[in-house]
Amino acid sequence: MNLKKIITIVSVVLISVLMIYGFILIRQIFSANTKFADNEVYVYIPTDSEYEDVKKIIAPYIENMDRFETVVNKRDYAENVKPGRFLFTKGMNSYELVKALRINVPVNLAFNNQERLENFAGRVGSQIEADSLSLLTSFKDSIFLKENSFTEENVLAMFIPNTYEIYWNTSAEKFRDKMIKEYRNFWNKERVEKAKKQGLTPIEATILASIVHKESVKKDERPRIAGVYLNRLRALMPLQADPTVIYAIKKKSNDFDQVIKRVFYNDLTMSSPYNTYVNLGLPPGPIAMPDITALEAVLNPEKNNFIYFCASVDRFGYHEFAATLEEHNKNAKKYSDWINSQGVKR
Structure with a gap:
């Protein structure tokens, strides 16, 4: 056999080996390599994780770790681990999995x-x-x-x-x-100016909004309630807001999980900077995190002459408003009689 034939045979063999190797490599890279039932899963890689940490985290989702590591080595992932939240979808191949581990998905x-x-x-x-x-x-x-x-x-x-x-x-x-x-x-310039027109800073507006938020779940009523409280502040009257008393009770007992449905007369005299029955002005901080509708209600209050309000018996979730104490006392008695009939004790 001459040299030319030997070279040809060797070349064919090498090409065949390379083709087989290439086929195996392509199969390793591009065959599906996941083993979770859902269509997608998120994996979380903590800050300062190393590759060995990543392997433990993703092991439950990878069908064949050897095939995965083949791509890891070729893509230099082990030296470039990123922390974050990453999305794996069902049927991803090893190449796609490594690529996914480089795309931090926000929450x-x-x-x-x-x-x-x-x-x-x-x-x-x-x-x-x-x-x-x-x-x-x-x-x-x-x-x-x-x-x-x-x-x-x-x-x-x-x-x-x-x-x-x-x-x-x-x-x-x-x-x-x-x-x-x-x-x-x-708190852009427009909102700051609106708060200023009500005599409030942004922080004060938020504190008042937290009270408005707690007073009513009815968003359409919040501008009216905000108007009442602003009327009281301008008249140098105590806000007399029951939600602040409820907050004071919870804070004193350090039990914010308790549900308080009724405030009693004795509660109104408790010593607390959050009790707006005994302190003039706003409490030292929000009694909750008001949503944007409550904030906007304070910035855009209804202009009215109401000074008083209490829960309505006829319109559940809403309130009855009054400009005089005499009118308010009638509304308050009606509500008190109703709540007593319901047997609500706290």
Whole structure:
């Protein structure tokens, strides 16, 4: 056999080997390599994770780890692990899986009507990597509070209830900084001027809005209630808002899970800076996180001459309003008689 034939045979053999190897490699890369039943799953890679950590996290979702690692080695993923939230879809091949681990998918973080900073930190901590303690610490940071004119009592006013797109691995400090930016965006020049026309700062407007929010679930009634409270503030009358008393009771007992359906006369005299029956003006901070409709109600209140209101017996969820104490006492007696007939004790 001459040299030319030998070279030809060797070449054919090499090409065949390369073709087989290439076929195997293509199969490894482009064959489906998932083993979860759902159409999609999210995997969460914590900050500072290394490749071995990633393998443990994704192992329940990968059919063949060897095939996956073939692509990992070729794509230099092991040296370039990214933290975050990543989307795997059913039937992804190894190449697509590695590619997916480089695309951090944000979460739609939502919150509303939290009564305390601690509850809020817990709510946020259940949706992003930062835990509730680190979030709470960042919210109460004295330097941050001073720089942004907040106190521990009123910093809850900084958070505007909404749904925000944010990366899961956002740190507590970066989340807090995003929230102060959103706060400043919300309190634009127009809203600040509207608050000023009512004799309020943005923080004061938020505190009042938290009371309005708690007074009524009926959004169409909130501008009227806001108008009543503003009438009382201008007349230098106590706000006499039952929700502030309820908040004071919860705060004193440190039990914010309790449900209080009725406020008694003895409750109205309790000593607390949040009790607006014994203190003039606004409490030192929000009694809850008001939603945007309550904020807008304070900024755009109904102009009326009402000074009093109480829950309506005839229109459940709404209130009866009065301009005189005599009229109010009639409404209040009607409601008191009704609630006594229902046997509501607390």
